[in-house]
Amino acid sequence: MDEIEFSSTGSGWGPRSEVLAVGWGNSCETVRWLLPRGLLNSCPAGVASCPASSCPFPSPRSPRLTLLESVLLLGPRPTTGGMEFSELIRTGRAQAKLLRGPEAPPLRGTLCVTGHHLLLSPGPQGTSDLWLLLLRSVDSIEKRVSGDSGTITLRCKDLRVLQLDIEGVEATLDIARSIEGLRLGDAWHFHPPERYYKRVARETNAWRLSEVNEDFSLCLSYPRAVIVPRAVDDDALARCARFRQGGRFPVLSYHHAPSGTVLLRSSQPLTGPQKRRCAEDEELLRAVLAGARPGAPGFILDTRSAQAAKQARVTGGGTEAKAAYPGWKRLHRPLERGRPLQESFVRLVEACGDLEQSMDGWLSQLEACHWLAHVKEALSTACLAARGVEREEACVLVHGAEGTDSTLLVTSLAQLILDPLSRTMTGFQELVEREWIQAGHPFQLRCAHSAFSHACPKHEAPTFLLFLDCVWQLGRQFPLSLEFGEGLLLALFEHAYASPFGTFLCSSEKERCLCEVRTRTHSLWSGLNQPKVRRKLRNPLYVPNPLAIWPSVEPQSLRLWQGLFLRWIRPPEPSQVAWEKVWQRLASKEKTEGCEPTSKPQL
């Protein structure tokens, strides 16, 4: 993409797009991704005017890059998107002042609303800063009118709070309504999938790749292909699926080569009040143990309390009966999910937003929100599962009720602890794809709203955010063992809630197939793996560590993830500058090392 030059002028490309950019600059702070080559090629020529004289580009950032980002953001609308967004735009422009938090200076200029973005252009005589916001990232809108002008407060899903002071009451109301209408629309841009299962299937002979779910008839939330014990045929799997909630029969999540044992996940068995049994399900778990090292024990890790698991029987669920599954032992580690987790998130963000509060107030709010308690529970449960696989050399089956939330949290974290490959940049992306996206975590429901939404939460829960937080804690305790830095985690958080990429769209593989996400959108991974972006997201200090990383889960060892929760509140930290210095050192080291015959290739 670096080779592309922009020289054309114009004010639009095609009938449906609206380009309103006036002054181009370097401050597109909301733009954190770069888009792939493919999209660019499909992008019609004629983008925006950029007379060299009014465009000084004072920053070291490449002007081309900035232009490129803008082009892509304003990019082509899919022709089959359904609704016509321009109908929702009541006012295209208004004069406005933007306040971006306690530290950033306010911006003044012309506010423009487009199909996907909010733009603030300071005009040709301005300081050449164009400011952009993806409308889908707006979580809640508040409008206030007083006298001749109005104020719109936008609270974003990435926890930013922005305030727009707009001249004119009508304009304020129109813009607020436009944003309100547009933020609910869907974005489509995108990419083809990877083959994640190949590696897992290569490692062991006792397992096979089954395409029994080819047409999603067995399980709506599983992908087409799953890994199951070789000894179990597809018919048995079908019966097994009927015995598990949502058809989520036990499948392989991770094969731990050193011990030859496995981590499995499923949903709860539908034992119901009559304590039903299913011969095929029992056979499947027996086959799992038989496929591992002889005499390996099995553990079923239920992410609900014993009480809750028992109560689930009333509604048709339940848990595996001891007698029916010889060799398997049940453990209960209750993990919070759903509404309490969302409330915890909301309370934490509220507490972080209050800058005036006293020391005591802050500490008591930090305690009352329980977020760090959830982090501790998630990490210690994952450690327990990992320990089962590694130390006890046992097979571990993890499930809660649906098996799409806390189950995935535990299995993915356990893999990160055990598997050195999943701690690499590519490995981690694969882990997220395999254990969250393909495994059917309902992103569309869970991440519909973030912490600021006034809407009563129904299906929202920050389970994925909790996962990212736990990964961050791991990274803090083992700063050399993860190949990626905080930047990747922040990017994933942002994109899970609002993204121009298709990766986090929909709630399951089936939905993604129906929506043709893969053919009509671009993949976040290809965006993140652009060499320049990838370099930024990398941990400069990474040294491959072949061992398992066992974190400390004491409250004294866990910290609030300030980089996320205080990202927009805290002034630009000197520690960021320090981190950049580390980068410089590394660059100079690579330079000096470049001429050394023994230098180790990084990455």
Place this chain on the structure above:
Amino acid sequence: MEHIRTTKVEQVKLLDRFSTSNKSLTGTLYLTATHLLFIDSHQKETWILHHHIALVEKLALTTSGCPLVIQCKNFRIVHFIVPRERDCHDIYNSLLQLSKQAKYEDLYAFSYNPKQNDSERLQGWELIDLAEEYKRMGVPNSNWQLSDANREYKICETYPKELYVPRIASKPIIVGSSKFRSKGRFPVLSYYHQNKEAAICRCSQPLSGFSARCLEDEHLLQAISKANPVNRYMYVMDTRPKHRMQSWWATQKDIGRIIVRISSKIWNDEKIRESDEKKRLNAMANRAAGKGYENEDNYSNIRFQFVGIENIHVMRSSLQKLLEVNGTKGLSVSDFYSGLESSGWLRHIKAVMDAAIFLAKAIMVENASVLVHCSDGWDRTSQVCSLGSLLLDSYYRTIKGFMVLIEKDWISFGHKFSERCGHLDGDPKEVSPVFTQFLECVWHLTEQFPQAFEFNEAFLLQIHEHIHSCQFGNFLGNCQKEREELKLKEKTYSLWPFLLDDQKKYLNPLYSYKSPKFAVLEPNTVSFNFKFWRNMYHQFDRTLHPRQSVFNVIMNMDEQNQQLEKDIKDLESKIKQCKNKQTDGILTKELLHSVHPESPTLKTSLCFKEQTLLPVNHALRTIEGSNPADNRYSEYAEEFSKSEPGVVSLEYGVARMTC
């Protein structure tokens, strides 16, 4: 030693402090004249200096033996189980005796011998020269001069001999003022800001409550404000919280009345009659409630400022509470944060920091001189003055400068180290973590400004270790006079040269001394910037620490870089040499030979490389605590075997893990 009856006990168990399953290490316990030493079966040694012991407890006898719990001042807590009660009792009694010495002469510093001769020892003591430091600040100058008023510690016993005062303040004024101030600690210069021509001065509280006013004191304050040519008004910062003084006055009214009578007699103030006295008393109560100790009406051009830092007793019990919470086994996140809140520790840290920021701002923004005082002017005043100077002057953020700062504002101005750290068996109510708080404030600054300090966390921890260790003479005694009487410079060694020798360990690899951004630090004291200092209060609980250190890696990297650059230079000069030789007509064969990869310089650089890479790998191999058995969630894992012990056998194979 007469106190030691048992020197060696075998089969002693050392319990893991945080383990709920009483996991332990077995080993041998040795008692020496200075240390308690435990060597476990892996030959790992745990040394505990007797002076570090804050509390020894012998708990009730159990089936496995007699538990002995030792709490140290450096926050180490060890829990031994001694098989025989008699041994335990002997050790307990010995430690009780050895940890609390009655005389200074029995402290470790007087017997510690690092194999230095007398001139080296003296050089060590002369490493830090405060006169030099005042010269660096720019005094004496036209406004400030060195006063010899306290040459023989006549005016104030707890001040140093050399004191800097405004040039226009005459000796009678100084003497008069010192009589008006508690313990004779009259206002003197602590830090002079050369560019702003403003000063930080320190003193103790005035005795104004009873004697109304003192003209000499008023003159001295006038002189201080006049010594600042830029700004005529000055601040007087009372570091005590207002509410404390209010309640103090409420309870002390009656006593106050009596004292007023006595004092009025002493001061021979005949004008005060009974009715006047009542009026005065009310005014006094009001003054204490609202305006502070100095009567504002009597001091012109002075602005009074209260900052609420609590007294030593509040601080002591706050730390006590904090340690109780953190020592809890199986601590939940909620209990941790509610304990952190109720201990109030971080609130106190924030108060100290806020006070220092106020001080720095008064000088930087308003160009005003500031006089800081608390009650006696050796605890809170030291905290605020030193921290304020640290914010203002980047010199104090270097390793040497930080030593100078401690030497100036803490040691020389009479922070009572021996009493506050409990070096001798004394009044436990005098013990208080005032200096620890100062170090913690500095740590918070290093967290907020990772590039502004030449030293790292280990330096702060090492200093904290030694204020209690009594291994060096620096922190012994309560004031300079006492130190001279003890002849510390002849009998003990100074800590600073030893720290400087080890400098490499304490360097912050991110330090950028040139950056103008860090000339004056403006920390943000929003509540969420204050964090629990795990590496201080859990410095010996390795399982709670991050398992890999970014700092070490960067240090290694830097070292490697330097070495490589040196190699490049060497090689380049070699090439140059060879070229010269070539022009001199010497055979080209030799040239080939000297740049051959097996040339000695290149060889060393390769060897070097392997060596420096090793520590990284080594660190990985021994990621401490990265072992499920060391972490507390491993106890959950006991659920694996709970109800069916026959079926599942548990094996803690450390060897497999660490290979």
